[in-house]
Amino acid sequence: MPTDRRNLVWRAAELLAAAAGVPADASLQIDKSIPAAAGLAGGSADAAAALVALDALWSTRASRADLLDLAAQLGSDVPFSLVGGVALGMGRGEQVTPVLSRTRWDWVLGIAGEGLSTPAVYGELDRMRAAGRAPDDGSLDVEPVLAALRSGPTTALAPALANDLQAPALALRPTLGRALRAATEAGAVAAILSGSGPTVAALTGNEQDAHRLAAELAGAGVFRTVRAVHGPVPGARLVA
Numbered sequence: 001m002p003t004d005r006r007n008l009v010w011r012a013a014e015l016l017a018a019a020a021g022v023p024a025d026a027s028l029q030i031d032k033s034i035p036a037a038a039g040l041a042g043g044s045a046d047a048a049a050a051l052v053a054l055d056a057l058w059s060t061r062a063s064r065a066d067l068l069d070l071a072a073q074l075g076s077d078v079p080f081s082l083v084g085g086v087a088l089g090m091g092r093g094e095q096v097t098p099v100l101s102r103t104r105w106d107w108v109l110g111i112a113g114e115g116l117s118t119p120a121v122y123g124e125l126d127r128m129r130a131a132g133r134a135p136d137d138g139s140l141d142v143e144p145v146l147a148a149l150r151s152g153p154t155t156a157l158a159p160a161l162a163n164d165l166q167a168p169a170l171a172l173r174p175t176l177g178r179a180l181r182a183a184t185e186a187g188a189v190a191a192i193l194s195g196s197g198p199t200v201a202a203l204t205g206n207e208q209d210a211h212r213l214a215a216e217l218a219g220a221g222v223f224r225t226v227r228a229v230h231g232p233v234p235g236a237r238l239v240a
Contacts, residue, residue, distance in 0.1 A: 001036050008047035008074055013054055015070050020060035035225060037115025039195030041077040048081030048235070068096070084235025086149060088142065103152040106210040106230045108202040109194065110223035112179035116169055121196035124168035134167055154205050158190035161203070169197040176200070182222045187213055 005011065009028055017024035028050065034042030048071060055062045062070075064082075071078035076093030086101040128134035144160035170176050176193065179200045183191035187209070188202035200223070204210040210228040218226040 001030070001032065008043045008078070009050045012047040012050040012070070012074055012078075015073060016051055016054050016060060016062070017058070019066070019070060020058065020062065022058045022060060026054055026057060035111060035115075037117075038111050039116070039118075039193065039197045039199045040109070041081070041195065044075050044077035045081040047071070047074050047078050051078075051082070068094075080235075082235045085232040088146070099146060099149055101149040101232060103149070104207075104230055105154075105157075105232070106204045106207050106228070108183070108188065108204060108210050108214045108217060109225075109227050109229055110179060110183065110200045110202065110217050111225040112176055112198045112200055112223050113173070114198070116173060116197045118196045120172060121165050121168050124171055125165060128168055128171070135164065140164065154189045154203055158203055161190050161192045163192050163195075165196045166193040169193055173198065179222050182217060182220050183213070186216045186220070 001007065005014070007030075009030055013026055013028065014024050030046055032042065032046075034040050034045060036042060051062075051067050051070060054060075055067065067082055068079050071082055072094035076089070076091075079094050079096045080087055080089060083096045083098065086099045087096045088099050089096055125134060129136060140162055145157070148157035148160050170193075176197055179198075180191045180193070183200050183202040186202075187204075189205060191200055191202045193199065194201040202213060202217075204213055207228075207230065210230070214226050214228040217223055
């Protein structure tokens with residue numbers, strides 16, 4: 001993880017300071033909980049937290065719209081971490097709209113090997129689309145996902161899950177197929193790559209099933225890190 005201007009937290013600090021007209025004066029420490037390069041938007045979440053913390057520290061009085069605009073300049077995943085909950089991302093992901101979901105969703109996240117380069121995965125997706133081996137951009141229908149989120153049962157959400165980046169990630173690292181199979185064979189309702197990988201997100205029916213699945217996958221020798229998680233969770237802060 002870089003500790004200079006390449007880090008999103010550093011960039012968030014400089015961006016907020018410039019926008020607010022205040023000195024970029026702060027000592028920042030990052031305690032990583034979400035592993036880097038895991039396809040889990042950990043760096044983006046750190047950047048969103050930095051915007052919120054420094055807004056308070058420097059008393060910039062930035063509005064919700066101000067912070068979301070700065071977040072979008074930092075990366076497509078950063079605005080979601082300000083909004084939190086369940087949301088639909090449009091555009092390149094920076095246009096975030098809250099989505100109704102009445103249900104707690106329990107997942108198991110398993111990180112299979114070292115990080116994958118997101119630009120490399122996107123590049124492979126472009127090559128696959130050009131060759132007709134992947135759906136064109138914008139062909140994914142999100143309505144089944146939104147309907148499943150509203151209705152609640154995991155059996156409705158499972159068949160609606162899709163990730164355009166999964167095929168190119170598997171092309172670059174075929175061993176991820178073994179990780180996906182391990183999750184479904186161990187009892188996951190569905191398993192899908194998170195972002196550009198290498199994390200497998202395994203959907204389960206409830207909290208008990210998630211902890212059982214996590215324990216089984218932790219001993220399977222396929223994943224270097226396994227964790228039971230749930231959502232939705234709030235964003236970096238509730239902004240009026």
